[in-house]
Amino acid sequence: MNLSITQGLSGLEKNGVARRLADLLGVDYADLVQKRILQLMGTQEIAELSRDGVDFQLHTHRHCMPNDEFLFQKEIEENRTCLRGMSQKDAVHFCYPSGFYGQQFLPWLKAEGVISATTCDTGFATSRTNALLLPRFVDTSGRSELDFESWLTGAGDFLAIRRAARQKYIPPTD
Ligand SMILES: [Zn+2]
Incomplete structure (x- = not known):
């Protein structure tokens, strides 16, 4: 998985990378999303x-x-x-x-x-x-x-x- 920010990813694609990273780290991504942590308005x-x-x-x-x-x-x-x-x-x-x-x-x-x-x-x-x-x-x-x-x-x-x-x-x- 290439996490380089120079890849020109869309917001949706970056979200996918974040979700995969959270899975790899054992972080509950759905919980982060539900609590609005690290999200833009x-x-x-x-x-x-x-x-x-x-x-x-x-x-x-x-x-x-x-x-x-x-x-x-x-x-x-x-x-x-x-x-x-x-x-x-x-x-x-x-x-x-x-x-x-x-x-x-x-x-x-x-x-x-x-x-x-x-x-x-x-x-x-x-x-x-x-x-x-x-x-x-x-x-x-x-x-x-x-x-x-x-x-x-x-x-x-x-x-x-x-x-x-x-x-x-x-x-x-x-
Ligand atoms: Zn700032």
């Missing part, structure tokens, strides 16, 4: 949740960070157009896919009318933080309730002894 779900007040914002359309201005802007514009079709709103906030960020993206984001962007760097934003390089607390199932609450109160940032390394900074290519 559908058009109808996004439209409904948007009407109910959930705010959907930009993340690039193909979950990548092209190091080319034209391709990067294409990602933002396609993502915005797609979201607008479902939410009837213009998205102006951005989250760097996989936490990849770099200075070269800031003018490109501004040119696209993006007013804030979050990294995966753990920390609190202050009045001096660049709005296009916002740190945050990424909550995961590996975080304890106490850890989560400490960040809600601000103590988590103050007491953080060991911070994760800054995420995947991509230096400019020129």
